[in-house]
Structure formats: structure tokens, C-alpha cells
Amino acid sequence: xxxxxxxxxxxxxxxxxxxxxxxxxxxxxxxxxxxxxxxxxxxxxxxxxxxxxxxxxxxxxxxxxxxxxxxxxxxxxxxxxxxxxxxxxxxxxxxxxxxxxxxxxxxxxxxxxxxxxxxxxxxxxxxxxxxxxxxxxxxxxxxxxxxxxxxxxxxxxxxxxxxxxxxxxxxxxxxxxxxxxxxxxxxxxxx
Amino acid sequence: xxxxxxxxxxxxxxxxxxxxxxxxxxxxxxxxxxxxxxxxxxxxxxxxxxxxxxxxxxxxxxxxxxxxxx
Numbered sequence: 001x002x003x004x005x006x007x008x009x010x011x012x013x014x015x016x017x018x019x020x021x022x023x024x025x026x027x028x029x030x031x032x033x034x035x036x037x038x039x040x041x042x043x044x045x046x047x048x049x050x051x052x053x054x055x056x057x058x059x060x061x062x063x064x065x066x067x068x069x070x071x072x073x074x075x076x077x078x079x080x081x082x083x084x085x086x087x088x089x090x091x092x093x094x095x096x097x098x099x100x101x102x103x104x105x106x107x108x109x110x111x112x113x114x115x116x117x118x119x120x121x122x123x124x125x126x127x128x129x130x131x132x133x134x135x136x137x138x139x140x141x142x143x144x145x146x147x148x149x150x151x152x153x154x155x156x157x158x159x160x161x162x163x164x165x166x167x168x169x170x171x172x173x174x175x176x177x178x179x180x181x182x183x184x185x186x187x188x189x190x191x
Numbered sequence: 192x193x194x195x196x197x198x199x200x201x202x203x204x205x206x207x208x209x210x211x212x213x214x215x216x217x218x219x220x221x222x223x224x225x226x227x228x229x230x231x232x233x234x235x236x237x238x239x240x241x242x243x244x245x246x247x248x249x250x251x252x253x254x255x256x257x258x259x260x261x
Binding site for chain 2 (some may be wrong): 016019020060093096097100101102103106107108109110113114117123126144145146150151165166167169170173174176177180181
């Protein structure tokens, strides 16, 4: 591919990039902004694209860094400070666990969950469940799983302790499994 | 003995750090007797797998139609 072809291919990735960014930033306009920046960086850097990774992987890695930058900037704005982690956490565990910290309703297995990955509708539910997470657990989960950061980096970026980080990840995972259980992996009723 | 809440905390942390020996043993013991926490542990792992597969899904090529080489 010559530079111009690379640039054209980059621009064609835009819808996927916006969808990915929107899921993480939870804002259409912020998503448009970071994708714009990522596209510009990719187009400008097209000549440096080595072809070692796939083009898509390369562009997504640029986008990931832009999203991390955005998270960093948001942290600096005091109204978005990630504080009161305990407040956020109180709610969910009360819904799921008894006072003795045992399940109110025992989780059932999901059978063959891998099959879901091949179904389009599953991904809509998956996105819906991610969108339903409260902002702070969502952000930590995104940074950990989608952006692939280690918890130490997340703690540093968000200025929280590692134990808070683990608690937030636990909360995010519990909420997601609860949401997917209710909306996708519904126990079969003779169907 | 760990409570279910504690066991799921450890199961979640196991995805993010290497658990100490005591935690590993405690978790293993709890999982042996608790099917609910076993299901939750498996589902936590599945979430990670889903995120990894989400990228491929964004391609528009479902794993079913365009099976990649394993």
C-alpha cells in the first residue's frame, strides 16, 4: 500500500473507531473528538506505518492512547474527580449478597457462553450492559479490559488506591454478569 | 471460610494480580463447595474473553463466518 492508500483505509475505519470510543467515553461528542484526533495522527503518520501490525491494530492502538489521554484530562478537572469509591460500592453488593455476604440468588452457569460471541444481538446486549455500569466502575473496567492497562497504571491515572481499583473491578464484573444473566443468559424455561 | 462476597472478590482479583498462597487456597476451597461462585468465576473469565472478541466483532466479520486460523 502506498501512503495514500493507507490514508484511505484509515478513514474507512472511522465508524468502528467511533463506536469503540463512544462505548468507553460515554459521550458522542467526546468520541467524535478523540476519533478525529486519532484519524489525524494516523493519516499524518501513514508514511511511518510499517505494516508489521495490521492497519486496524495500528489505528486502534493510536485511538487507545487518545482515549487514555482523554481520561487523564478528565481526572484533572475537579468536578470529575474519582472520589467516594465506597459510596459507589455500597449499593450493588447489598442487592446481590445477604448481610452474611452469601448470595441472595445463586448464579447459575451460562452453559456454552462462547456460542453467544457469534451472535450479533449478543453484542448489542453486551454494549447495553456496559453502558448501564455506573461511571467509575465502567471507567476502571474499560481501562483494564479494553485498554489493557495494569491495575497499577489505572490507580496512578485515576489517583485511587489499588484496593479501590480491585473493588471497582469486582463491582463492574459482578454488575456485568448480573446484567448478562438477566438479559441474555436467561435460564431456559422449557424453551 | 470465605464468604461468597469475599470469594468473588478474590476470583475477580485473580484476573488482575497474582494471588498470595493463602488467598489461592482459600478461594480454591470455597469454589469446591460453592457452585454459585464457580459460575461467577467462570463468568468473570468469559467477560474478558468477550472484550477480546469485541474487537473482531467491530470488524463486521463474525467469528462464525470468517473463521480465523487458530
